[in-house]
Amino acid sequence: MRLERRDRPSRLALLAAPLAAVAVTLALSSLLVAWAGAPVGRAYALLIEGGFGSRFALTETLTRATPLILTGLSAALAFRARLYNIGIEGQLYAGAIAAVAVGGLHGGSGFAAPAPLLFALMIGAAMAAGALLLLGPALLKSRFGVDEVVTTLLLNFIVLLAVSALLDGPMKDPTAMGWPQSVALQDSLQLDKLVPRSRVHTGLLAALALSAALWALLRFTTLGFEIRAVGSGARAAAFAGMPVAATAVKVALLSGALAGLAGAVEVAGRTGYVTLDMSPGYGMSGVVIAMLAMLNPLAVVAAAVFVAGMLVGADSMSRAVAVPTYIADVIVAIALIGMLVATLLTQYRIRR
């Protein structure tokens, strides 16, 4: 048996691939649900209902999807340019800390500045923090060929330890009764709620707008053309006169900024302060979401909502039937593998 490359994948196959992947995922996961001793049909019904079936479920899913869209976009953009940014988690925390550093209630009041100005500074600082964190690995890669997977991955631990030190040190909230958590953000900098009596905030609108903007950037602009060409054929792009190294730097800055923004949006929209467990792996989930979306910025939204729905739904399901919440992680992981296989099959056909 071997794989043969298809001349041109059909559009139908490209559309069917994600659906087939999801179907396979649900089928395989049902084995685990059955193994856990729960009725498969009821468990799935509870999962779907818990993720999408009510006003509360939907708003929770969208709340969870907001940072996932941003981290997904961060990964999708970087991966398009073959810059494998595995440090999104660290960039997210760097952004969150930077946001609190600018907009936090230091000494009880924080910086006195007009709220719109301080808000812009806060977002700017968060994006800059994320961007700068990825700039180093990107430069090391283009200058010395250092593998960015290793550098970005390891930077995660450095950032998390640094954040931990800050949360126990200069940024520590004196009113938190000894818990390692940062000072809270000024009230005027918190994002408005999008839906009353829910946790969905206006950060979702920003994430959706950025998804559309990124799609347009890749499709219509010279920079987007550079990113796509450098990503799928760096040698040819360099021969044609594209600034390969500069493009990598621009991509790194954009991708890191998106991850940093995700951190700021989480702080300003949901938590209000930084803790070490504010992100349940949004960074790594962003990588998964980008792959599920086949690196398409618009599809990132759908993939992020899917992943968020699974996470939220599994929480709710596990309260009703005896299936651990880890089923959500398993479902997402199988969906990713299924998606990768499905993508492969759109590009290749199997021959004996």
Added chain:
Amino acid sequence: MTSAPLLRLQGIAKRFGALLANDGISLDLERGEVLALLGENGAGKSTLVSILFGHYVADAGRIEVDGRPLPPGQPAAALAAGIGMVHQHFTLADNLSVLDNVMLGTEPLWQPRSRRREARAALLQTAARFGLAVDPEARVAALSVGERQRVEILKALVSFGRKQGARILILDEPTAVLTPQESASLFDTLGQMVAAGLAVIFISHKLDEVLRVSHRIAVLRGGRLVGVLPAAGADKALIAEAMVGRRVAPPVKQRRAAGDVVLQLQGAVLRGDGARPLLDGVALSLRAGEVLAIAGVAGNGQQALAEVLSGERALDGGTLQLDGRPLPARPREWVAAGVARIPEDRQAVGVVGDLPLWENALLERYAAPAFARFGLIKRRVARAHAAQIVQRFDVRGTEGGGVDTVTRGLSGGNMQKLILGRALMSAPRPRSTAAGPPRGPGPAWGGPALGPAGDTPPRLIVANQPTWGLDIGAVAYVHQQLLDACAAGRALLLISEDLDEIFALADRIAVMHQGRLTAARPRDAWTLAEIGLAMAGTAAPAEPRHAA
């Protein structure tokens, strides 16, 4: 002695997906015969010998050696039956000696004592028998390409470690990497081998050498055997037609007085990683309307020269002038200055395979005002430009997809036409300058915008192996386009390892060896033998003779 032929192929068929690579091929090979297997890329030559050698299993058909059937899909059985193969890309271990390479895989692991002495004797005896002089103790890395090929052939012929040496030798494009002298020496060897009763299958797409070396010619086209004919008295044009399936016109070269000097290189030095510089004091000059061809065996600095002349690498020493001005090593400025560049590796360097055709047509000039404003690509203009290239340069394989066809799906010839069109076709004038007062170039978002120079028609064409791996029809097309461009006043610098191509196109020829370039002489002032010597670096270039 049986009456059965040495080798008999009967009704060999092999299908890969939709492609019928071999379609009922039947062939006989007699003792003492050189049979040429002639055909274009994709005609099915490689598939056929892979089946013969047991790499593939045929869907139908049978193979007999000496009247006995050969079990399919077993290279070991093919070897035991006396079939030897010399691949185009050598399969030698560079860091071992010649003798080690010949012995490789012939001795069982559990044998306590190596039979090195016997192997050495067998090797020397076979070498003497066929006039293949080699030093058994020489390290392969130190050998020239011609010598390495000799080792490959010896490895197939030596009987050490098995019942017999090869009686049927398959040579896959054996002359592709050889100088003319080395080729001639190979042909002598083949003569001695068939005189000793061996049989040779000689795979090639070069007509001249096939006519010279073989007794019979089997022509393959599209997986079918379209004819077998004796080489003696064969008509070249007729065979070419059988191979391609239609008449192929040789390129027409118009005489034209050379114009101003377009490109001048003096004392050009480019250091590489090794001790020897890649370019070692290269000097050349090229005039408008002229074709200067650089001949040479692969790996003698041609790639470095091409990179310098494509604006990819800066010289470490010496001067480079285009139209009398120095030019910095930035590809974009070279394109803007009117240099049409055709890279050697069209798949990896020429195009981005995953992008659609129209974006590849745009690749070199996407930031020029004709194609982009305010950092936005003028998609309509760019697509129309690509459609024009497709039409003007006859790019096929876009059925259904149009300019959205993914470039990877194009054949090599069509890909090369696209690259040719991209390089040679000037961009449309930006509409902003045609209508109303001229505006400044757009903001430099996404890179510096090109000035109006971005739309100069090419002055110089730098083509590195422009027809490598293309079939005859596409070769003729590319040659004619290049010659037409020269007739229209462009200068062409052609880097090629194919001497037929060089003699067909060049006005002047220079030869490259180990980073040095001989003085360029008019084409008619070179003999094939002289070029061969210069390619091997054995003769200092003589004073240029004055040709009429």
